[in-house]
Amino acid sequence: MYVTDEQALSAPAAGTEAAVRELRDRTEIIDALYRFGLGQDLKDRELFASAFAADAELDFGPAAAKWGGKPPLLAGRDTIVTTILGMFAGRVDTTHQVTNPRVAVDGDTARLTALVEAQHLLTTGHATFALLKNPYDVDLIRDGDRWVIRHLRIDNAWYTGDPAAIFAG
Template sequence: MYVTEGHALSAPSADSAAVVRELRDRAEIMDALYRFGLGQDLQDKELFASSFAADAELDFRPAAAKWGGKPPLMTGRETIVTVILGMFTGRVDTTHQVANARIAVGGDTARLTALVEAQHLLTADHSTFALLKNPYDVDLVRDGDRWVIRRVRIDNTWFTGDPARIFAG
């Protein structure tokens, strides 16, 4: 499930061109996850949508199960954007921080695992909040010069606050 190789790059160190290509891919792969988080934080529909492939899948069920939530499996970029931003825009303030990212690149596909801390506060009452520490398991595909998320599975290691109230929107 998680990227656990004992090295960062797969390109041979003697092949400078391959190393540069892989480093560019890795930067673009990370950018897809950054667009995912910042798009939510800024409530920016275009930025958020740019992180996903048209046929993307977002599975928040493993995380939500930790507090009794039962969200649907979200399929398709438009559905994901509509559901997530519809739940948060004007109602919930968010911040996302990404750490411990690991990437495996294989041609035009990649796998990314990361730990994402997500802070959610009701806009009208910041004393109602949820702080989540979530492992992300992400499959990506090349989309021209950038990478986009094809599938993301979000689990939860721990939370504090009241996620049921935050995600009830």
């Protein structure tokens, strides 16, 4: 489930070319998650969409279950983008901070685990908020020179505040 390898790079230390290639991949893999977070925060449809493969899936169910929520599995880049940005546009201000990224690359697929702190505040009054610390489990695929999310599973370590700041009602 989570990337628990004992070291960051698999390329041999003496293999400069392989190490550079692996470092580029790792940077692009983590950038997919940065595009996911910043795309939401800026309400930037193109940036947010650039994080996902066309057939991507986003599973927020494990996190929402912590407070009794049951969101559907979102399938397909267009559905994910339209649903998430539509849910927040004009209603919720967000910030996402990504920490502790761990990456495992296997050819044209990769796995990323990270912690994401996600702040959600109602635009009409920041006193209603939800602050979450979420472990992310991400499967990615290579898309040319960049990487995109194929499957994103969001769990929750803890939260404070009111989940209505995320989901209306």
